[in-house]
Amino acid sequence: MEQRRADSIRQTLEQLIITGAFADGERLDEIRLAERFSVSRTPLREAFQTLAASGLLELVPRRGAYVRHPGIIELVEMFEVMAELEGMCGRLAARRLTDDGLAQINGAAEECEKALSDGDTDAYYRENERFHNLLYDASGNTFLASEARKLQRRLQPFRRMQLHVRGRMKQSMGEHRAIISALEEGDAQMAETELRGHIAIQGEKFNDLMAQYNRSKMRKAV
Amino acid sequence: MEQRRADSIRQTLEQLIITGAFADGERLDEIRLAERFSVSRTPLREAFQTLAASGLLELVPRRGAYVRHPGIIELVEMFEVMAELEGMCGRLAARRLTDDGLAQINGAAEECEKALSDGDTDAYYRENERFHNLLYDASGNTFLASEARKLQRRLQPFRRMQLHVRGRMKQSMGEHRAIISALEEGDAQMAETELRGHIAIQGEKFNDLMAQYNRSKMRKAV
DNA sequence: GTCAAGTTTATTGTATACAAATACCACTGT
DNA sequence: ACAGTGGTATTTGTATACAATAAACTTGAC
Numbered sequence: 057m058e059q060r061r062a063d064s065i066r067q068t069l070e071q072l073i074i075t076g077a078f079a080d081g082e083r084l085d086e087i088r089l090a091e092r093f094s095v096s097r098t099p100l101r102e103a104f105q106t107l108a109a110s111g112l113l114e115l116v117p118r119r120g121a122y123v124r125h126p127g128i129i130e131l132v133e134m135f136e137v138m139a140e141l142e143g144m145c146g147r148l149a150a151r152r153l154t155d156d157g158l159a160q161i162n163g164a165a166e167e168c169e170k171a172l173s174d175g176d177t178d179a180y181y182r183e184n185e186r187f188h189n190l191l192y193d194a195s196g197n198t199f200l201a202s203e204a205r206k207l208q209r210r211l212q213p214f215r216r217m218q219l220h221v222r223g224r225m226k227q228s229m230g231e232h233r234a235i236i237s238a239l240e241e242g243d244a245q246m247a248e249t250e251l252r253g254h255i256a257i258q259g260e261k262f263n264d265l266m267a268q269y270n271r272s273k274m275r276k277a278v
Numbered sequence: 279m280e281q282r283r284a285d286s287i288r289q290t291l292e293q294l295i296i297t298g299a300f301a302d303g304e305r306l307d308e309i310r311l312a313e314r315f316s317v318s319r320t321p322l323r324e325a326f327q328t329l330a331a332s333g334l335l336e337l338v339p340r341r342g343a344y345v346r347h348p349g350i351i352e353l354v355e356m357f358e359v360m361a362e363l364e365g366m367c368g369r370l371a372a373r374r375l376t377d378d379g380l381a382q383i384n385g386a387a388e389e390c391e392k393a394l395s396d397g398d399t400d401a402y403y404r405e406n407e408r409f410h411n412l413l414y415d416a417s418g419n420t421f422l423a424s425e426a427r428k429l430q431r432r433l434q435p436f437r438r439m440q441l442h443v444r445g446r447m448k449q450s451m452g453e454h455r456a457i458i459s460a461l462e463e464g465d466a467q468m469a470e471t472e473l474r475g476h477i478a479i480q481g482e483k484f485n486d487l488m489a490q491y492n493r494s495k496m497r498k499a500v
Numbered sequence: 501g502t503c504a505a506g507t508t509t510a511t512t513g514t515a516t517a518c519a520a521a522t523a524c525c526a527c528t529g530t
Numbered sequence: 531a532c533a534g535t536g537g538t539a540t541t542t543g544t545a546t547a548c549a550a551t552a553a554a555c556t557t558g559a560c
Contacts, residue, residue, distance in 0.1 A: 059339065060339050060340075060542090060543065060544090061543080061544075062327075062543080062544090063339075085511085086511075086512075087510095087511080095544075095545085096544055096545045096546070097512090097545085097546095098320070098543080098544055098545065098546090099543075099544065099545095101324060101512095101513090102323060102324060102327050102543095103327075105284075105324050105325075105327035105328045105331070106327045106328070106330070106331050108328070109327070109328050109331030109332060110331060117281060117282050117285075117512085117513090118282075118511085118512060118513075118550085118551055118552065119511090119512080119552075120511075120512070130420070130421055133419045133420060133421035133422060134421050136419055136421075136422065137363075137366075137419070137421060137422050137425060140362060140363075140366045141359075141362075144359075144362045197355045197358055197359070198352070198355060199352055199355035199356050199358075199359060200355060200358065200359050203359060282512090282513065282514090283513080283514075284513080284514090307541085308541075308542075309540095309541080317514075317515085318514055318515045318516070319515085319516095319542090320513080320514055320515065320516090321513075321514065321515095323542095323543090324513095339542085339543090340520090340521055340522065340541085340542060340543075341522080341541090341542080342541075342542070501560105502559105502560090503558105503559090503560085504557100504558090504559085504560100505556105505557090505558085505559100506555105506556085506557080506558100507554100507555085507556075507557090508553105508554080508555070508556085509552105509553080509554070509555080510551105510552085510553070510554080511550100511551085511552075511553085512549100512550085512551075512552085513548105513549080513550075513551090514547100514548085514549075514550095515546100515547080515548075515549090516545100516546085516547070516548090517544100517545080517546070517547085518543105518544085518545075518546090519542100519543080519544075519545090520541100520542085520543075520544095521540105521541085521542075521543090522539105522540080522541075522542085523538105523539085523540070523541085524537105524538085524539070524540080525536100525537090525538080525539095526535105526536090526537085526538095527534105527535085527536085527537100528533105528534085528535080528536095529532105529533095529534085529535100530531105530532090530533090530534100
């Protein structure tokens, strides 16, 4: 399926915004951006609409498009919701998971283990993402899975940051094991609790991280 | 704050789609719609982008915009997620609710009571919506509240339909009382359970409703 | 020197023009 | 009769032109 220019612009801009290439509150100049992407303003503005819908931009009528990075408060709120969604995925997955699905999840977890012993943060992040995505699908609720993925994408750089905290990768791996064990036993309550905690810990401890947070550090971590 | 044409088109189209003015899978003709709204294709297409982002349209490259009504399965999935979000709102609200917030919620509930005794379904729907919106805010998590509102809007006509089922309005009111009582006692667990059930019941029993569901009936109910 | 009003400039919002791709349809050949 | 082909018409995607509004600047009065 071929893609419109507007779509590729959207993807590119989304990644640029999420990874912090633009400062919070910065106004995106339509003409300059259009030149930069070698397109006219029309597809660019269509991309703006989509990005605004997902909260990455704020479109102020007659004033322009402003990038909106979540503040610390909104970030904690988003983690709180993410924890709930993942917990829900775990609860449902524990009841609905197939043998094949479990095998795939186990596979992703094993890749995580390998990345951990290699000390390869990038690989761990990648396989961790796969682990969670498989779990979303295992919930058997495609709408839930899609919402979870949407939110995961927005939290992406912040989840990634945390892996660089000393010991976090190992701790995360331990939590994965507990999640899998709950899934294997079909313990919905346990799966929910473990997953919620697995995400909530990231939100709750965020203030610590933010204390030493600044733009350049974040970009490096990403 | 004045509004762009694209915004008002988006609102109008959203309402038209949600209330079922277009059939599922129907292609929206840009030119005809532009004429109908007395605008050019440009603002219309910008509105399309936003509507596609919220799942109301599917934009197929080079083929057009197709309205996408949730099927019965997706609908049940959405109710399942809505139940979780509302339950979460209840849990948080029980811990964070202020006296003033509780008073407002009580106020909305009283209006519901009045609508119930008057047999006024429209008024009940309106005040019920206010009741739930106050609850979202009471969660103290603005991101959660905004997500809950988004999903509520999409489920709007289906929630509304249910009020026309014999006895549902009275039953709903009883659930509201239980929710308030849990909030008053600060019982987070109870508030979550009650609210989740309050929404889940709508999703779970949906198959019954759908058995006799058809387009014209739905439009009448809305 | 500062503030205010008016004018200029820049920027957003919308309409139109054009390009590119798809759908439609008649026609031909088997 | 039917599949395939070519050509036309329709429709989407993008560029550009124009209109409307807000920002920036100039000028003038106090």
